[in-house]
Amino acid sequence: MAIAHTAAHRIRGITTCVPSRVFDNARDATAFPPKEVDAVVKMVGVRQRRLADDTTCSSDLCRAAAQDLLHALGWEPATVGALIMVTQSPDYFQPSTACVLQESLGLPDTCAAFDVGLGCSGYTYGLWLAGMMLRNSDIQRVLLLHGETPTRFCDPTDRSVGLLFGDAGSATALEAAAPASEAKWWFSLHTDGKGARDLIIEAGGFRDRFAPDHRRHFLSMNGANIMNFTLKRVPPLVEETLAAAGTRPEAVDYFILHQSNQFIMRHLAKKCGLPLDRLPITLGDFGNTGGPSVPLTVTRGGLTRPTDRALRLLMIAYGVGLSWGSALVDLPPDARLNHLIYPADVPSPAPSA
Amino acid sequence: MSEQEALGWLAKLFNQPPESITAQTPREDIPEWDSLGILTLMAGLDERFGILLADDTLKAMTRVDDVLQVLRSNGKLS
Numbered sequence: 001m002a003i004a005h006t007a008a009h010r011i012r013g014i015t016t017c018v019p020s021r022v023f024d025n026a027r028d029a030t031a032f033p034p035k036e037v038d039a040v041v042k043m044v045g046v047r048q049r050r051l052a053d054d055t056t057c058s059s060d061l062c063r064a065a066a067q068d069l070l071h072a073l074g075w076e077p078a079t080v081g082a083l084i085m086v087t088q089s090p091d092y093f094q095p096s097t098a099c100v101l102q103e104s105l106g107l108p109d110t111c112a113a114f115d116v117g118l119g120c121s122g123y124t125y126g127l128w129l130a131g132m133m134l135r136n137s138d139i140q141r142v143l144l145l146h147g148e149t150p151t152r153f154c155d156p157t158d159r160s161v162g163l164l165f166g167d168a169g170s171a172t173a174l175e176a177a178a179p180a181s182e183a184k185w186w187f188s189l190h191t192d193g194k195g196a197r198d199l200i201i202e203a204g205g206f207r208d209r210f211a212p213d214h215r216r217h218f219l220s221m222n223g224a225n226i227m228n229f230t231l232k233r234v235p236p237l238v239e240e241t242l243a244a245a246g247t248r249p250e251a252v253d254y255f256i257l258h259q260s261n262q263f264i265m266r267h268l269a270k271k272c273g274l275p276l277d278r279l280p281i282t283l284g285d286f287g288n289t290g291g292p293s294v295p296l297t298v299t300r301g302g303l304t305r306p307t308d309r310a311l312r313l314l315m316i317a318y319g320v321g322l323s324w325g326s327a328l329v330d331l332p333p334d335a336r337l338n339h340l341i342y343p344a345d346v347p348s349p350a351p352s353a
Numbered sequence: 354m355s356e357q358e359a360l361g362w363l364a365k366l367f368n369q370p371p372e373s374i375t376a377q378t379p380r381e382d383i384p385e386w387d388s389l390g391i392l393t394l395m396a397g398l399d400e401r402f403g404i405l406l407a408d409d410t411l412k413a414m415t416r417v418d419d420v421l422q423v424l425r426s427n428g429k430l431s
Contacts, residue, residue: 043389224391224408231399267396 002189003244006131008179011329012073013336015065016170016299017147018050018286020341023166025049031157040163045262049166049287051151056342058089058147059097061169064346066105066143069171072336077106081139083113084129086122086146086291088320089153090115101145112139119199120258120319121189122146122291124327127172127315128187134176144172148290153201155218164261166287169342170295183310186245186328188237195322198225226319227264231271233324234316238272241314241326249273251312252328254303258317259283259293291317298331299339307333355431359424363417366397376418383417394420402429 023029025046029037041047052061062085070077083105085098092100098113107113112133118125123146130142147169154161199221203211211217238255242248255274257265262283269279280301282293289296294315305311310330318324340346354362356376364374367385380386386394391411398404398420404427414420424430 039389043392222408224395224411227392227395228405228407231396231405263392263396267400270400 002187003240004128004187004189005184005244006128006135006187007184008177009131009134009174009185010177010332011335012173012175013069013338014170014172014295014298015069015072015336015338015340016168016292016296017061017065017068017340017342017345018166018168018289018296019052019056019061020344021051021053023049023051025163029163031162037163043263044164045281045283046164046166046287047284049151050168052149052167054152056149056167057091058087058149058167058169059085059091059101061149061167061342062145062147062171063101063104064340064342065169065171066101066145067346068338068340069143069173069336070105072338073173075141075173078108080107080111080141080143081137082130082133082142083107083111084116084126084142084144085114086116086118086126086144087148088117088119088290089147089149098145105143107143118321118323119148119290120260121317121321121323121325123170123294124187124315124317124325125189125323127174127185127327127329128189128325130172130174131185134174140176142174144174146170146172146292146295148292150219150288150290153217153219155215158218160221160223161219164288166289168286168289168292168296170292172295183312183330184245185330186241187326188241188244189325190233190237190323192229192233192322195225195229198222198229198322199320227261229322230260230264230268230318233322234268234318235272237318237324237326238274238314238316241328245328247328249275252314253278253311254301254313255279256294256297256301256313256315258291258319259286259297260288260319290319299337305331305333309333354424354429356421359421359430360417362401363420366393374417376416376421378417380415380417398423402427404429
């Protein structure tokens with residue numbers, strides 16, 4: 001197991017962003033019989049989802065979130081030392097989406113910018129990377145962006161995924177802090193490539209770039225294998241993270257799970273002994289948005305935040321790869337949380353003179 | 354757990370009337386034992402008996418006795 005801890009940094013804010021188009025599964029799904037839709041909605045727990053249109057990429061959702069955050073925190077773009085873009089729905093094969101965003105956000109050419117190609121587990125890995133950068137370099141500020149548009153690579157007539165996924169982007173601002181002033185963050189990170197084919201888009205990459213069968217260009221999921229993996233791997237992940245940090249479940253304010261599937265999440269909660277009143281669920285309104293479901297649950301999960309201390313959050317993320325990871329982190333009382341609808345909440349560029 | 358109790362547990366899991374199923378009941382006679390039902394069965398066996406079955410094993414089941422056989426081989430039936 002890869003257990004890690006980082007320190008001397010803090011979250012200054014998180015902004016999440018979803019597309020404006022609402023897809024109500026019960027009302028709008030026409031690819032399946034109504035009875036089947038009802039059964040899936042009841043079990044999986046996805047009432048509605050946000051769908052990006054054909055011109056909206058994960059980078060657009062992340063850019064809007066990042067601009068909101070930079071403005072709200074009063075961060076000059078020139079002060080951002082690194083930009084991490086975690087996504088499996090990039091704009092291009094080349095260049096990295098992070099480079100495109102560095103330019104459009106007006107970040108300096110002294111900014112380290114790179115993509116991380118992880119999905120469901122991506123937020124925990126992104127926080128780990130950001131924490132290490134702040135601890136082990138002169139970088140003082142990091143923007144962690146995490147966005148996915150899974151509805152753009154799902155076949156809407158595929159029973160295993162057609163009613164499940166939604167699109168979302170996020171931006172998290174992290175800043176270096178005095179070592180003694182902040183609690184350590186703890187991580188446990190894992191990989192098992194034996195399950196790579198359980199959640200896969202087979203074509204489009206260089207293994208099979210122009211496959212004539214269009215279905216191979218869409219996401220294929222073996223739901224039962226993914227559920228088996230989750231039930232097998234996540235409970236030990238929770239235990240080992242708490243043990244490494246020398247803490248107990250009672251000391252965690254909220255358990256922020258990747259919003260995979262209500263049936264799986266409830267079963268996991270029971271198996272891990274996690275109290276449901278400290279396990280916010282946002283899946284009903286947004287669907288499974290992949291890795292960004294973790295920050296989305298922080299901003300939209302209705303967390304009760306005390307004014308005099310940080311919230312201790314245990315983030316648990318698992319899925320495509322197969323990859324799974326945890327992050328036990330603090331959310332300071334002054335950290336700004338916000339949520340945007342794209343493009344409605346995004347200011348239009350000023351007309352040029 | 355006796356075989357009769359296991360049958361009752363399985364009937365409840367699939368929202369069937371108690372005592373409506375026997376060891377010989379085929380899977381297709383239980384409407385809720387469909388593709389979603391496989392997940393229900395996986396979770397049910399895990400929660401009640403601590404048995405986490407692989408997808409292939411679950412999909413290969415064709416009748417109730419296949420479930421009982423799993424319980425037997427794991428020492429869960431008296």
